[in-house]
Amino acid sequence: MLEEIYTVSDNTMAFLPDFDGVGGFKTTILEVDDLKECHLNPIELLDQNLRFFGSSLRGASEGTRYILGEVNMYPVIMNLKHQLVWFPTRSPKKNDCVWLALNHIKSYKRNKNQSTKIIFTNGSSLNIEVSFSSFEMRMNRAYALKFRLEYRSSFMLIPPSVQRNFLKYDIIKEANDINYQIHSKDEDSLDN
Template sequence: MIENFYSPTYEVTPLTMAVIPHQDEGGRSGARVLEEQEEYSVHSSPSKMIDRACKFFGSSLRGRQDGTRGICGITHKAPISIDPGSGMYFFPTTSPTNPKCSWIAHSHIDQVNQGPGRRTEIIFKNQTSILLDVSFGSMLNQVQRTAQYRYLLDNRIKGLQNQSSDKVAEPFA
């Protein structure tokens, strides 16, 4: 994995596993982006990066949070779908307004383990791991809430696709 590569124009993609807060050597706040094969440093906060990714797909972080509330009633630390078509479901580790908030991609998680103290280790499917200052119980709750939201949204989308396939117009003769 490439480390400490600075990218001024990074976009969150289906390969993104986590966006975590980071301070560079000069003390400037930004984010560390973990992907399946690479790692980037950027000068935006994790929540700003997630908001920008939501805007790329036609919404905003606030819009995605409102959508989550409407689908399953989750109001605090709401998981979001940046793009359900490509499986980009992320959840925050704390309030997204907290500068210590990290965003984790649900589909990349392999294991969640109790870490030392009140910390939690996340092991991703590529066997990369991170240790976060979040309690194990809170992290498990976020993973489960994201799974519930993902299930409900995916079922809605499938239901609409099934309805629309029944209403296909006949071609002109």
């Protein structure tokens, strides 16, 4: 049965493109305990979910670029509250692009034929025609986005009055020295 509306949850692991052979393009949704189909293609489904949570694919990609800098095949923050980060296996413009939930990738390994095998948290596996190094780079970008989100979330909880009182240091090790030199930073040099 095709889902008209599908909302990503903590149990959603992947969006797989599904072609019906007569020009139809929909999405197979891989969950921890279920397999569903939606009449939207993966990009439409991704955008619909981002809009549901108050963003859009365009807004999420601009947010990622702001956090990570200029990157190709950017990960997106699907749900900020739950810190659900998703990333594409190849260019999102390609019809065979699979979108993966970072929190459900248990492991991955190189296949002999230059493809990559992904093992999900529920034990399911997916073989994708993407090199191991390309997949690992995309996954590392997703981890970097998640890490920076977590850092910003926890750092924002510290009141600015407390942050101003943090002690700041320049820690330098000269090439021929055994020890590190520790110098207290003054307020005038903080912008350097």
